[in-house]
Amino acid sequence: MLFQDPFAEFGKSVTLYCNVISKVKGDSLQGMILEKKGYSLPYIAILDEQGRLLAPHAGKNSVDGFKSTLEKAKEVQAHLAVLERRFKNGDLSSGADLLELRLDLRHFSPDEGRKRLANFAGLDQDRRALLTQYIDRASYAEIFGSYVSKTLSLEDAIARYDKLFATGARPASTEAGTFWYLMAEDAVSRKDLRIVELAIKRLEGLTFEDSELANNVKMAVQMLRQQIASGS
Amino acid sequence: MEKLIRLVPWGMVWILGLAFAAPGFAQDQEDQEELVVRQQKKLSSEFLKRASWLVDYDEARSRAKADGKLVFAYFTRSYEP
Numbered sequence: 001m002l003f004q005d006p007f008a009e010f011g012k013s014v015t016l017y018c019n020v021i022s023k024v025k026g027d028s029l030q031g032m033i034l035e036k037k038g039y040s041l042p043y044i045a046i047l048d049e050q051g052r053l054l055a056p057h058a059g060k061n062s063v064d065g066f067k068s069t070l071e072k073a074k075e076v077q078a079h080l081a082v083l084e085r086r087f088k089n090g091d092l093s094s095g096a097d098l099l100e101l102r103l104d105l106r107h108f109s110p111d112e113g114r115k116r117l118a119n120f121a122g123l124d125q126d127r128r129a130l131l132t133q134y135i136d137r138a139s140y141a142e143i144f145g146s147y148v149s150k151t152l153s154l155e156d157a158i159a160r161y162d163k164l165f166a167t168g169a170r171p172a173s174t175e176a177g178t179f180w181y182l183m184a185e186d187a188v189s190r191k192d193l194r195i196v197e198l199a200i201k202r203l204e205g206l207t208f209e210d211s212e213l214a215n216n217v218k219m220a221v222q223m224l225r226q227q228i229a230s231g232s
Numbered sequence: 233m234e235k236l237i238r239l240v241p242w243g244m245v246w247i248l249g250l251a252f253a254a255p256g257f258a259q260d261q262e263d264q265e266e267l268v269v270r271q272q273k274k275l276s277s278e279f280l281k282r283a284s285w286l287v288d289y290d291e292a293r294s295r296a297k298a299d300g301k302l303v304f305a306y307f308t309r310s311y312e313p
Binding site: 002005007008011012013014015016017018019020021022024027029032033036038041042043044045046047048049050051054066070073074077 | 264267268270271274275279280282283284285286287289292293295296297299301302303304305306307308309310
């Protein structure tokens with residue numbers, strides 16, 4: 001799709017940025033995909049001029065699909081501006097909506113998100129729990145991102161994951177699945193059976209509402225076990 | 233691993249995708265020089281020449297601000313055919 005002329009024409013309506021995850025040491029932006037809520041490759045998202053996520057692309061990889069995501073991003077950007085203006089004028093309800101949307105889009109680091117949530121009075125318990133969940137997931141993404149960016153070792157990433165888990169924070173099953181598969185694959189390449197077994201155990205402990213995903217993880221575990229058995 | 237990804241159904245890609253991106257994957261065996269070669273090869277891909285792609289994040293944000301446009305961010309990997 002990206003090779004075709006209609007895409008080049010569409011490209012004139014946006015600023016095109018390509019992030020190549022390379023495994024090359026010193027590439028500090030390798031983990032950025034996780035900050036933008038991307039858990040698979042290739043991944044496309046529309047960002048504002050500050051690099052803040054507005055809309056992940058979830059539709060077809062076609063010019064029409066990209067246009068649709070771009071329109072959604074513009075709507076989100078306009079909605080954020082409206083909420084911001086209303087909040088500045090004293091509307092606390094808009095302030096709560098603004099905080100929720102910005103936490104959902106991961107516009108803040110987890111630490112900054114926690115501070116903002118702590119300082120925002122008047123949220124009911126359910127909403128506070130939801131926003132805490134957004135921050136928790138961003139915290140897991142931060143660990144994944146640091147690992148992919150090579151600022152965390154395999155062991156440190158697992159230690160930080162477990163430390164976060166012990167606080168009661170929970171990742172989404174898809175995110176946890178990605179993390180533990182990633183750990184298992186790397187442990188296989190290092191022939192670290194202890195970590196492979198740990199990762200397999202964690203993968204097996206995940207539950208998925210989507211039966212296809214559950215089956216995929218089951219297959220992934222089988223393949224990992226085959227890799228162990230073959231000594232690869 | 234390339235063989236592995238072809239063997240799995242499409243829905244599996246979400247969970248395998250970042251695993252391929254993992255820095256530790258076969259890292260001990262892989263030469264950083266080879267990874268740089270692959271990265272450069274990806275950065276000289278034909279699709280990047282067919283439109284005005286930027287690969288510098290700061291430049292992309294500055295350009296977006298100057299032009300009043302949003303950023304279309306495409307994340308890919310360098311070691312994919």
